[in-house]
Every structure is written in C-alpha cells, then in structure tokens.
Amino acid sequence: MSRLEAKFISLRKAGRKALIPYVTAGDPIASVTVPLMHDMVKAGADVIELGVPFSDPMADGPVIQKASERALVHNTSLHDVFAMVKEFREVDNETPVVLMGYLNPIEVMGYAKFAELAASAGVDAALTVDLPPEEGAEFVAELAKYQLDPIFLIAPTTTEERIAKLCSVASGFIYYVSVKGVTGAATLDTGAVADKMAAIRRHTELPVGVGFGIKDAASAKSIGAVADAVVVGSVLVKQADAHQDNPDAVSPAICAILSEIRGALDSL
Amino acid sequence: MSQQDSINDFMNMPDDRGHFGPYGGRFISETLMAAIEELTDAYESAKKDPEFLAEFDHDLKHYVGRPSPLYFAKSWTEKLGGAQIYIKREDLNHTGAHKVNNTIGQALLAKRMGKKRVIAETGAGQHGVATATVAARFGMECVVYMGAEDIQRQALNVYRMKLLGATVVPVESGSATLKDALNEAMRDWVTNVDDTFYIIGTVAGPHPYPAMVRDFQSIIGREAREQIMEQAGRLPDALVACVGGGSNAIGLFYPFLNDAGVKIYGVEAAGDGIETANHAAPLCAGQPGVLHGNRTYLIEDPNGQIIETHSISAGLDYPGVGPEHAWLKDVGRAEYVAINDDEALAGFHDVTRIEGILPALESSHALAYVTKLAPTMNKDEIIIVNLSGRGDKDIHTVAARDGIEF
Numbered sequence: 001m002s003r004l005e006a007k008f009i010s011l012r013k014a015g016r017k018a019l020i021p022y023v024t025a026g027d028p029i030a031s032v033t034v035p036l037m038h039d040m041v042k043a044g045a046d047v048i049e050l051g052v053p054f055s056d057p058m059a060d061g062p063v064i065q066k067a068s069e070r071a072l073v074h075n076t077s078l079h080d081v082f083a084m085v086k087e088f089r090e091v092d093n094e095t096p097v098v099l100m101g102y103l104n105p106i107e108v109m110g111y112a113k114f115a116e117l118a119a120s121a122g123v124d125a126a127l128t129v130d131l132p133p134e135e136g137a138e139f140v141a142e143l144a145k146y147q148l149d150p151i152f153l154i155a156p157t158t159t160e161e162r163i164a165k166l167c168s169v170a171s172g173f174i175y176y177v178s179v180k181g182v183t184g185a186a187t188l189d190t191g192a193v194a195d196k197m198a199a200i201r202r203h204t205e206l207p208v209g210v211g212f213g214i215k216d217a218a219s220a221k222s223i224g225a226v227a228d229a230v231v232v233g234s235v236l237v238k239q240a241d242a243h244q245d246n247p248d249a250v251s252p253a254i255c256a257i258l259s260e261i262r263g264a265l266d267s268l
Numbered sequence: 269m270s271q272q273d274s275i276n277d278f279m280n281m282p283d284d285r286g287h288f289g290p291y292g293g294r295f296i297s298e299t300l301m302a303a304i305e306e307l308t309d310a311y312e313s314a315k316k317d318p319e320f321l322a323e324f325d326h327d328l329k330h331y332v333g334r335p336s337p338l339y340f341a342k343s344w345t346e347k348l349g350g351a352q353i354y355i356k357r358e359d360l361n362h363t364g365a366h367k368v369n370n371t372i373g374q375a376l377l378a379k380r381m382g383k384k385r386v387i388a389e390t391g392a393g394q395h396g397v398a399t400a401t402v403a404a405r406f407g408m409e410c411v412v413y414m415g416a417e418d419i420q421r422q423a424l425n426v427y428r429m430k431l432l433g434a435t436v437v438p439v440e441s442g443s444a445t446l447k448d449a450l451n452e453a454m455r456d457w458v459t460n461v462d463d464t465f466y467i468i469g470t471v472a473g474p475h476p477y478p479a480m481v482r483d484f485q486s487i488i489g490r491e492a493r494e495q496i497m498e499q500a501g502r503l504p505d506a507l508v509a510c511v512g513g514g515s516n517a518i519g520l521f522y523p524f525l526n527d528a529g530v531k532i533y534g535v536e537a538a539g540d541g542i543e544t545a546n547h548a549a550p551l552c553a554g555q556p557g558v559l560h561g562n563r564t565y566l567i568e569d570p571n572g573q574i575i576e577t578h579s580i581s582a583g584l585d586y587p588g589v590g591p592e593h594a595w596l597k598d599v600g601r602a603e604y605v606a607i608n609d610d611e612a613l614a615g616f617h618d619v620t621r622i623e624g625i626l627p628a629l630e631s632s633h634a635l636a637y638v639t640k641l642a643p644t645m646n647k648d649e650i651i652i653v654n655l656s657g658r659g660d661k662d663i664h665t666v667a668a669r670d671g672i673e674f
Contacts, residue, residue, distance in 0.1 A: 055573040056447060056559060058454045059297040065441050077571040103295060103558045105572035130295045130558065134285060157302035157461060166298070177299055181459035 026076030044262030286475020393425025395469030470513025474561030485519025
C-alpha cells in the first residue's frame with residue numbers, strides 16, 4: 001500500500017480531514033526546507049506538497065512565483081529536491097510527499113530517470129501542473145513502474161466528461177482547484193465548491209483535496225466540511241517572503257498558521 | 269532515405285491534438301483547458317465558414333491594405349551579383365508589420381465568440397500595437413502585458429498602444445521580458461476566462477494557436493506564390509524569413525512546403541553569437557523542452573530552467589520557437605541559420621541605403637542572410653525574402669549603436 005493510500009485510510013478511520021501544506025523547496029535557502037518539513041508534520045500536516053522551482057510558473061500567482069525566483073537564485077534543481085526528500089525520509093518514513101511543479105525540468109531529466117530517482121528518494125506522487133492526461137500517458141506509465149501516484153487537477157471550468165477522464169487516470173487523490181485563477185487568488189465560493197465535490201465523487205472513490213484560495217482557519221474549516229483534504233500554499237509561502245532575511249523565523253511563522261488551521265479542521 | 273524523402277505532404281500538420289511530430293500539443297494547466305477547447309471549437313467552425321473567411325479577406329484588403337507588394341530589388345540584386353532578390357513588403361501593412369494579419373483574424377474570432385475583452389503579450393510592442401488597433405476598431409477592452417524591461421526600450425510603441433485605448437501592464441516577474449509577459453497574459457486568461465480572448469502574437473502556445481496563427485499569416489505566402497508566378501513566371505528557388513516565435517516565417521513558408529524545389533531558410537537571432545551565452549537561437553543552439561503550452565526547441569539550462577535570451581531585436585528575443593518550425597527542422601524540410609547583431613545591423617544599413625527601404629531589426633536578420641546566400645546562387649535563380657516590418661521603431665536602437673542620442 002502506498003504512503004498516500006495508508007494515510008488517507010487512517011485519516012478516514014479517525015474521522016479527520018487531511019491538511020496538506022505547500023512550500024517551495026529551497027525557499028528562501030536550501031537548509032530551511034527539511035527541518036521545515038519535520039516542523040510542519042509536528043504542527044499537524046498529514047501530507048507535504050513540495051514545490052519544485054521553475055523559471056516560468058504560469059499557473060501560479062505572484063507569491064509562489066517569487067518563491068521559485070528565491071529558490072532559483074541558488075539554483076535549486078530536481079536533484080536537490082530529491083536529496084531533501086531523502087534526508088526527510090531518514091527520520092520520517094510515514095508522511096507522504098507530493099512533488100508539485102512544471103514539466104520542463106522533468107522533460108530535461110527524462111521521465112524514466114525522474115520516476116526512478118523520485119521513488120528511490122522516497123517521493124510518493126507527482127503533480128505536474130502543465131501536463132494534462134492527453135499528453136501524459138508516457139509519464140504516467142513511468143510513474144506506475146515505481147508505484148508513484150500521478151495527481152491531476154480539476155478546475156471549476158472542467159466539464160463532467162473531463163472529470164470522468166481525469167478520475168480514470170489519477171491515483172492517490174484528486175486535487176480540486178477551487179477558484180478561477182492562479183494560486184493565491186482572491187475569493188472562494190464554498191457553495192460552488194460543494195457542488196463540484198458532488199460531481200467529482202460521482203466518478204471516483206479517491207479522496208478529494210481542495211486548494212487555491214484557502215488562506216485561514218475559517219476558509220479551511222468551510223472547505224474541510226466538504227472535502228477530504230485542504231491544501232494551503234500561498235499564505236504559508238508569504239512567510240518565507242516576509243522572513244527571507246532571517247530564515248530561522250520561516251518555520252515558526254509557517255507552523256503557527258498551520259496549527260491554527262489544524263485546530264479549525266479538528267473542530268469539524 | 270531521409271525523413272524528408274519519406275514525407276510527401278508537409279501541409280497536413282498538425283494532427284487533431286495539435287502535434288507536429290513530437291512537437292506542439294497542449295501542455296497547459298487544467299484551469300485553462302475549457303477555454304482552449306472552446307477556442308478550438310470556435311476556430312474549427314469559423315475556418316469552414318465562408319462568411320467568416322470573406323470578412324477576414326475583406327478586412328485584409330480594405331483595412332490592412334493587402335495584397336502587399338512583392339518588390340524586385342534590382343539594385344541590391346546587382347550589388348550582390350547572384351540570385352534575383354524579391355522582397356515581400358509586409359512593412360507596408362497597416363501598423364507597419366505582418367502582425368496585424370493575425371490580430372484581425374483573432375479579433376474577428378473573438379467577436380464571433382462574444383468576447384468583449386482581449387489581452388495580448390508583446391515584446392517589441394508590434395503585436396501589442398496590432399492588437400490595440402483591432403480592439404479599438406471593434407470597441408473591445410484591451411490589456412497588453414509587456415515586460416518592464418521592454419517598456420523602457422520601446423517607449424514609442426507603449427505610447428501608441430495607450431493612444432489606441434489599451435492598458436499596458438508592466439510585468440516585473442522573472443526576467444521582465446517577452447516570455448514573462450506571456451506567462452502573465454496566461455494568468456490573466458485563467459482568471460478572466462469567461463469574457464476574455466487571448467490574442468497570442470506568434471505561432472507558439474498550446475494548440476490551436478500554432479495552427480491558427482499560421483493559417484491567418486499564410487496570406488503572405490499565398491500572395492507571394494501568385495505574385496512570383498506573375499512576375500517571374502515560376503516558383504522561387506529559396507525563401508528567407510527571420511524566426512523569433514516564427515509567425516512571419518511560417519506565413520511565407522507554409523504555402524510552399526510541398527514545392528520540393530523551393531529551399532527554405534529560417535533565420536534566428538544569434539545576438540552576440542551562438543557560441544556565447546547571449547543569443548536567441550533555440551533551433552540552432554537549443555534543445556527540445558516544454559514551455560508556454562507546447563513542446564519545442566528552447567534555450568534552457570541543464571536543469572530545465574528557461575534562460576534569458578539576447579538579441580538587438582526585441583521581437584526575436586524569445587527563448588522558444590513555434591513547434592512547426594521545430595518539426596520542419598527535424599524532418600529537414602527547412603534549414604535554420606543564425607545571424608548576429610552586427611550582421612543584422614549591416615543588413616539594415618545595406619537595404620536602407622541601396623533600396624531606400626528602412627527594415628525592422630527583426631527583418632534585418634533575414635536580409636543579412638540574403639547577403640550571404642545570394643552571391644552563392646546563379647543569376648537566374650530567385651530568392652523571396654520576407655520584410656516582416658518597418659524599421660521606424662528601431663531608429664533609437666540603431667542610433668545608439670552608432671553612438672548617437674536624440
């Protein structure tokens with residue numbers, strides 16, 4: 001059983017919602033990332049989404065763009081990200097790690113090599129933002145050889161027909177993008193999210209996580225009421241921006257926010 | 269047998285999912301998929317609709333001023349002492365470049381789809397001006413994304429866009445140039461997907477853009493083919509055009525792709541030289557990768573990060589290239605070469621002095637290659653070179669290179 005599957009089964013048994021924080025690897029400096037991952041688990045993270053920096057993050061808003069830029073100042077590469085996950089796994093062999101990023105660094109490395117190195121580092125899944133299933137058959141096949149889960153996005157504009165298609169190729173969990181826009185965008189319509197959840201669940205038994213637009217305990221709680229997992233990104237990454245000159249302060253600031261959200265989710 | 273010999277139709281690309289061999293396709297976030305599918309359906313129906321095509325032709329004739337002349341450059345031909353050189357005068361179009369062929373087509377499509385707001389990315393500002401122009405004419409709201417660096421370099425075009433009623437948004441992210449403007453336009457589109465049409469300026473981006481923009485620009489090659497038959501009584505021996513994203517080039521090349529006797533040369537920007545780190549020549553010195561929705565040749569580092577490019581010409585200063593060019597290179601149907609900044613400037617001065625035509629620095633790359641190619645050919649052979657835009661916008665850049673300030 002994969003780490004993701006095991007995690008969601010145990011959460012379901014406990015009646016808990018999954019909390020999935022996103023941080024960009026190497027932001028603001030490389031030495032922050034692994035201790036931050038451990039701290040986030042202590043603060044209540046169930047799964048960690050680790051961003052692979054890319055020079056042209058087209059689907060991301062300004063907060064996560066800047067995180068990529070900060071990480072790329074010191075050339076954080078896929079190899080560096082694998083090394084971080086490997087180091088994290090020396091202590092934590094339970095918390096699933098999902099890599100989130102764009103296709104080109106993986107193209108350049110080669111799909112087969114990516115899958116092999118990701119699996120041996122202890123990565124559990126890959127969310128490749130600009131790789132829809134129509135273009136992704138070869139990549140998904142390589143991931144499958146190493147029991148890595150391909151995570152796909154579903155958007156508010158995704159048709160029911162495409163929801164069915166995406167659900168048929170996805171494993172691990174489904175990631176629902178709750179707003180029209182980029183990461184960190186403004187308004188969240190909980191009612192519309194609930195409607196779409198129902199449509200998605202008609203096509204899959206997989207857990208459904210919701211992200212883009214969740215920024216505090218209140219919004220996390222309202223989404224947690226209808227989803228299996230809540231993904232929080234930009235509001236955390238802002239802390240790396242705010243404390244970029246004092247990297248020691250990044251983890252405490254992020255974990256303070258996470259603890260609050262954890263509390264809200266556990267009150268459901 | 270080479271790949272080229274085994275292909276007998278170069279004009280049936282892309283496949284129905286936008287692939288030119290391994291290139292092209294649709295590498296986009298799910299957040300854009302519905303909009304791209306809506307656009308694809310609308311374009312597929314429009315291109316078969318005689319009414320849409322008639323309106324497009326009407327606007328090209330009466331608003332753009334087509335057909336653009338195919339001009340025999342007698343003095344320049346004699347000076348170079350080789351092949352006869354014909355210049356396709358896209359610089360004489362309304363707004364001064366080939367870009368307007370495409371913006372007319374896409375704006376008509378936007379109107380047909382009921383979109384009230386258009387957005388665009390621009391580097392040198394030519395595509396931004398061409399978009400702002402058609403938006404003004406159709407009464408559409410227009411937002412143009414432009415790298416903050418480029419806004420500094422192209423103040424004249426920025427003001428032109430503002431006069432036309434467009435909002436010009438400076439893009440500060442990344443390297444603050446054309447590629448970042450494209451990223452930002454995509455982000456706008458995702459956010460305002462219901463009422464917004466994204467007018468991409470070149471044959472890049474996700475399917476259907478590379479094919480759609482090519483179709484709109486192919487008027488260049490269709491006219492040139494007719495005009496050379498009329499003037500010379502036969503097809504040319506070679507075509508030459510500059511390649512940034514590659515829309516003027518594919519516009520000229522496409523109608524000749526199945527004419528085996530016509531050699532095709534795409535000219536990239538070598539900047540300081542393709543042996544240096546400062547160039548914009550992905551076909552000559554890059555590798556395949558995925559950016560801006562399609563697989564193509566890119567200028568990237570060993571980790572797959574996109575590298576900042578350099579060219580004296582802002583319109584060629586882009587790290588990718590249209591996927592059809594990537595395919596034409598691999599199958600050997602077209603040859604891609606590079607011309608550096610100094611050579612392009614020499615081409616600019618030559619054609620200005622010898623023919624009395626002031627070319628854009630983009631087009632000057634193609635002209636500079638002609639000065640190398642023509643002397644190697646016989647006097648009864650024919651070259652058609654695409655002069656994709658006029659050079660007024662580049663006067664400051666040229667003057668600065670000569671140490672002159674206004």
